[in-house]
Amino acid sequence: DTAVSQTPKYLVTQMGNDKSIKCEQNLGHDTMYWYKQDSKKFLKIMFSYNNKELIINETVPNRFSPKSPDKAHLNLHINSLELGDSAVYFCASSRGQGSQPQHFGDGTRLSIL
Amino acid sequence: AQTVTQSQPEMSVQEAETVTLSCTYDTSESDYYLFWYKQPPSRQMILVIRQEAYKQQNATENRFSVNFQKAAKSFSLKISDSQLGDAAMYFCAYRKAWTGGATNKLIFGTGTLLAVQP
Numbered sequence: 023d024t025a026v027s028q029t030p031k032y033l034v035t036q037m038g039n040d041k042s043i044k045c046e047q048n049l050g051h052d053t054m055y056w057y058k059q060d061s062k063k064f065l066k067i068m069f070s071y072n073n074k075e076l077i078i079n080e081t082v083p084n085r086f087s088p089k090s091p092d093k094a095h096l097n098l099h100i101n102s103l104e105l106g107d108s109a110v111y112f113c114a115s116s117r118g119q120g121s122q123p124q125h126f127g128d129g130t131r132l133s134i135l
Numbered sequence: 136a137q138t139v140t141q142s143q144p145e146m147s148v149q150e151a152e153t154v155t156l157s158c159t160y161d162t163s164e165s166d167y168y169l170f171w172y173k174q175p176p177s178r179q180m181i182l183v184i185r186q187e188a189y190k191q192q193n194a195t196e197n198r199f200s201v202n203f204q205k206a207a208k209s210f211s212l213k214i215s216d217s218q219l220g221d222a223a224m225y226f227c228a229y230r231k232a233w234t235g236g237a238t239n240k241l242i243f244g245t246g247t248l249l250a251v252q253p
Contacts, residue, residue: 053239063174063224067240078240112180120233121168121187124241126180 025049026127028113034133035103042099043130045113052117053077054096055124056088059110068111071096100132108134137162139229141244148217149252155202156212156247158227166232169203169210170241175223183225186210188232214249222251 026047035041047054055078056068070078071090085101096115100107110131114124138161148154160169171183186194186203193201198215214221227244 055240057241063246065226065241065243067242070240072239080240110178114180116239118233120239121185123170123182123185125182126172129178129180131178 026113026115026125028111028127028130030130031128032131032133034135036135037103037105039103040099040101041103041132042097043111043113043132045096045098045127047094047113047115047125049115049125050117051115051125052093053115054090054093055114055116056096056098057112057114057126059112059129061109065112069096069098103132103134105134108132137164137229137231137242139227139242139244141227141247143247144245145248145250147250147252148214150217150219152217153213153215154217154249156214156225156227156249158210158212158244160208160210160227160229162208162229162231164231168230168232169201170228170230171199171201171210171212172226172228172243173221173223174226174246175220180226184212217251219251219253222249224248 053072055070059065069088074090087099090096110129112129113127116124167188169186173181184196200213202211224246228241
């Protein structure tokens with residue numbers, strides 16, 4: 023009964039490749055997010071979608087392109103991967119934009135060789 | 136811009152003892168929410184407790200409680216009767232109350248790594 027699920031959990035690839043991370047939530051939430059956790063464990067918002075509409079884009083390089091086909095899914099596609107993209111990427115979701123907490127997926131560890 | 140500061144990179148506590156993790160934040164807003172998340176070695180991000188800024192009463196969840204001092208912009212987490220399973224990275228987070236527009240992002244502190252000694 024996973025609430026927020028991300029695939030894959032681990033992704034090892036070479037510099038210059040293109041990869042995607044998928045996220046699905048079965049909580050009925052209407053807002054979804056992508057966060058990046060760097061090697062020092064610092065977490066920072068990348069994108070947020072509400073009802074399939076992009077509402078937050080935190081100066082992320084345009085090699086990163088989120089796509090939300092419906093309210094339950096928010097995928098992240100990354101072109102021309104660079105060494106600095108190595109991190110753990112977390113998907114999260116929440117109901118609305120008020121006080122409801124965000125529920126996180128288990129993260130995807132991306133390693134660039 | 137809002138910021139969240141956790142000044143203790145690492146803390147240690149004996150099993151069954153009490154420990155307090157510090158968090159301060161900077162904001163000019165009057166309405167916002169504060170959260171503590173736990174990240175064990177398994178990498179999951181688990182919500183521990185949350186506090187609405189308009190509530191004066193401190194939130195509690197079983198062995199976890201907060202000391203929310205709005206004027207001082209302080210939001211510390213107290214863990215009572217510490218257990219081995221409490222060992223994790225703890226993140227303090229802030230979110231501005233939604234008044235329209237893109238305000239629902241969480242702003243995280245840098246985390247405190249808590250070790251629990253048997």
